[in-house]
Amino acid sequence: MVYGSNQVWxxxxxxxxHSKADxxxxxxxxxxxxxxxxxxxxxxxxSTGLTRFPLExxxxxxxxxxxxxxxxxxxxxxLETPIYITGMSWGALSANAKTALGKAxxxxxxxxxxxxxxxxxAEREASDKLIYQVLPSRYGLNPNHxxxxxxxxxxxxxxxxxxxxxxxxxxxxxxEVAESRDLPPGIxxxxxxxxxxxxxPDDLAIKIEQLREATxxxxxxHVKLGACRVADDVKxxxxxxxxxxxxxxxxxxxxxxxxxxxxxxxxxxxPAIVLxxxxxxxIGLYRKVSLIASGxxxxxxxxxxxxxxGADAVAIGIAALIALNCNRDIPEANFxxxxxxxxxxxxxxxxxxxxxxxxxxxxxxxxxxxxxxGAERVANFLNSMTMELALLTRSLxxxxxxxxxxxxxxALTIEASAMARVPLVGxxxxxxx
Amino acid sequence: MNRSIKAAVAEGVDEIVIKNPAAxxxxxxxxxxSCKIMIEGxxxxxxxxxxxxxxxxxxxxxxxxxxxxxxxxxxxxxxxAGASVGASMRGGEMFVGGSAGARAGISMKGGTLLIxxxxxxxxxxxxxKGRIIVCGSVGDAAGDSMYEGTIYVGADxxxxxxDAKYEEPTEDELIELWAELxxxxxxxxxxxxxIVSQKKLYHYDTLERLERTLI
Numbered sequence: 001m002v003y004g005s006n007q008v009w010x011x012x013x014x015x016x017x018h019s020k021a022d023x024x025x026x027x028x029x030x031x032x033x034x035x036x037x038x039x040x041x042x043x044x045x046x047s048t049g050l051t052r053f054p055l056e057x058x059x060x061x062x063x064x065x066x067x068x069x070x071x072x073x074x075x076x077x078x079l080e081t082p083i084y085i086t087g088m089s090w091g092a093l094s095a096n097a098k099t100a101l102g103k104a105x106x107x108x109x110x111x112x113x114x115x116x117x118x119x120x121x122a123e124r125e126a127s128d129k130l131i132y133q134v135l136p137s138r139y140g141l142n143p144n145h146x147x148x149x150x151x152x153x154x155x156x157x158x159x160x161x162x163x164x165x166x167x168x169x170x171x172x173x174x175x176e177v178a179e180s181r182d183l184p185p186g187i188x189x190x191x192x193x194x195x196x197x198x199x200x201p202d203d204l205a206i207k208i209e210q211l212r213e214a215t216x217x218x219x220x221x222h223v224k225l226g227a228c229r230v231a232d233d234v235k236x237x238x239x240x241x242x243x244x245x246x247x248x249x250x251x252x253x254x255x256x257x258x259x260x261x262x263x264x265x266x267x268x269x270x271p272a273i274v275l276x277x278x279x280x281x282x283i284g285l286y287r288k289v290s291l292i293a294s295g296x297x298x299x300x301x302x303x304x305x306x307x308x309x310g311a312d313a314v315a316i317g318i319a320a321l322i323a324l325n326c327n328r329d330i331p332e333a334n335f336x337x338x339x340x341x342x343x344x345x346x347x348x349x350x351x352x353x354x355x356x357x358x359x360x361x362x363x364x365x366x367x368x369x370x371x372x373x374g375a376e377r378v379a380n381f382l383n384s385m386t387m388e389l390a391l392l393t394r395s396l397x398x399x400x401x402x403x404x405x406x407x408x409x410x411a412l413t414i415e416a417s418a419m420a421r422v423p424l425v426g427x428x429x430x431x432x433x
Numbered sequence: 434m435n436r437s438i439k440a441a442v443a444e445g446v447d448e449i450v451i452k453n454p455a456a457x458x459x460x461x462x463x464x465x466x467s468c469k470i471m472i473e474g475x476x477x478x479x480x481x482x483x484x485x486x487x488x489x490x491x492x493x494x495x496x497x498x499x500x501x502x503x504x505x506x507x508x509x510x511x512x513x514a515g516a517s518v519g520a521s522m523r524g525g526e527m528f529v530g531g532s533a534g535a536r537a538g539i540s541m542k543g544g545t546l547l548i549x550x551x552x553x554x555x556x557x558x559x560x561x562k563g564r565i566i567v568c569g570s571v572g573d574a575a576g577d578s579m580y581e582g583t584i585y586v587g588a589d590x591x592x593x594x595x596d597a598k599y600e601e602p603t604e605d606e607l608i609e610l611w612a613e614l615x616x617x618x619x620x621x622x623x624x625x626x627x628i629v630s631q632k633k634l635y636h637y638d639t640l641e642r643l644e645r646t647l648i
Contacts, residue, residue: 138521143483182542196520196539197498210479214463351647
């Protein structure tokens with residue numbers, strides 16, 4: 001017990017109640033959950049010693065290339081690094097940000113993804129490997145655009161707000177964005193939670209076939225799930241015919257979500273990967289249907305741990321935006337004055353007043369992000385992560401990131417041991433098994 | 434089958450007849466060139482979906498999501514359509530000779546959907562633009578959460594959905610609607626009821642203290 005502090009009625013809880021008493025509705029913010037969760041930092045690698053020998057950490061060849069969605073597609077998605085840029089909409093992000101992300105992805109041989117709002121032509125031009133999302137809203141969905149994509153992703157749910165649709169405040173639904181989405185300019189857009197043309201997994205199987213037919217069976221069809229009832233959802237998506245399944249955890253980011261959903265729905269990335277892996281293994285499709293993890297991937301160690309737990313690749317959102325300058329005190333910006341929060345703790349993406357020109361449609365703010373310079377930073381970051389991933393992989397005595405496995409890991413906490421299904425350090429016990 | 438259709442159209446064939454479709458799903462999907470496709474028999478889900486340009490005529494019934502995401506062109510169905518007919522269509526014209534199931538014109542973004550008979554629950558749900566004309570009755574929650582666009586109903590409305598309201602159609606509108614019915618071979622001149630958005634759900638009512646200073 002700590003005198004003077006109250007765990008239940010903490011200052012932020014009191015402030016939350018005051019805010020809702022003023023507001024009369026749920027609160028909205030961007031970024032990701034504030035919950036304390038078990039994450040990749042709770043796992044550690046068991047590098048080589050006498051039981052096996054390492055590869056030369058800095059130089060020796062280590063393959064980072066992965067192929068996704070090869071089960072049915074004539075042209076699987078081949079990435080030079082198992083890290084790609086997740087779907088973030090033009091609307092939530094500026095055109096400059098989308099273009100920079102597409103360019104960065106091309107610079108390192110990976111993919112970027114459209115998001116809820118259709119395809120921005122500049123992103124298509126910039127991104128050699130573009131994943132085209134099909135969301136419940138169908139904003140801007142155009143079969144002519146879809147036919148140019150390197151993969152299709154059916155979004156069933158999003159980790160930051162599973163069970164509901166996207167949110168874009170009216171300040172961002174300006175003329176071009178509104179036109180692209182067929183919406184009245186300036187409205188607070190609340191996207192549908194359900195797809196308009198299918199409801200359950202049996203329908204999804206027909207929908208997947210439809211998209212294959214529309215794209216001549218050439219490109220993989222991904223299904224993206226918010227990580228909740230992972231085992232059953234993954235089995236149903238695989239049975240419906242998905243070539244790849246994206247598991248987006250409760251740690252995943254967003255430009256706007258009801259705070260109550262961000263903090264009180266979904267499960268963390270570590271158990272989500274393990275549950276998905278086991279579900280695929282149970283139905284004989286592990287390593288046949290590709291598994292992509294997203295949510296809170298920050299560095300090469302997180303990528304390596306996600307791969308060791310069973311993912312084939314990861315998708316990043318917030319980390320890529322931070323590389324683009326999110327929350328950076330650039331000379332043109334005055335965070336305190338412009339957004340009311342200091343650089344480093346801004347989560348006000350939904351207000352459209354992003355001081356660094358990323359999460360905004362304000363033409364003056366957008367100018368603060370140069371797409372070429374931004375692309376350079378994101379490409380550097382992707383390269384850094386890939387080098388970190390390769391370094392760790394070599395230190396484990398392996399020359400291919402696909403060889404990473406759960407046996408390479410140990411847990412630093414009992415909770416992590418139970419969730420990751422790896423032994424607690426200093427013991428040979430896997431908790432919960 | 435779709436690849437054969439696309440190949441034939443690419444070679445200059447402009448009229449294609451599909452016989453005995455056996456209610457298969459995904460017939461005539463993703464055709465993005467002008468052509469005429471006649472389907473003789475009933476079809477399954479997603480028939481004539483993701484089209485940009487073709488004219489498709491179906492003699493029979495259709496399953497869910499007929500004409501989904503139609504960009505341009507024309508789809509004619511002689512009998513009944515399942516749920517979600519014209520889902521998310523962005524342009525073009527669709528005519529259903531019989532009745533349609535639930536969610537007709539859901540998330541519609543443009544074009545005209547004309548239903549000769551009745552349509553079910555949630556007709557025009559979250560519709561954004563375009564016109565839905567139902568000559569018969571519609572089920573409950575008509576026009577729920579619609580943004581823009583118009584639903585015309587020739588007979589009864591089960592109930593209005595959230596944020597939908599009735600508006601009196603003008604005589605000019607009625608004359609235009611009757612002409613449209615005549616062009617599609619539908620008899621009668623119903624006194625259509627018109628459903629539009631109240632636009633009360635366009636915005637959150639309130640903003641937080643910090644948001645008020647920013648937005």
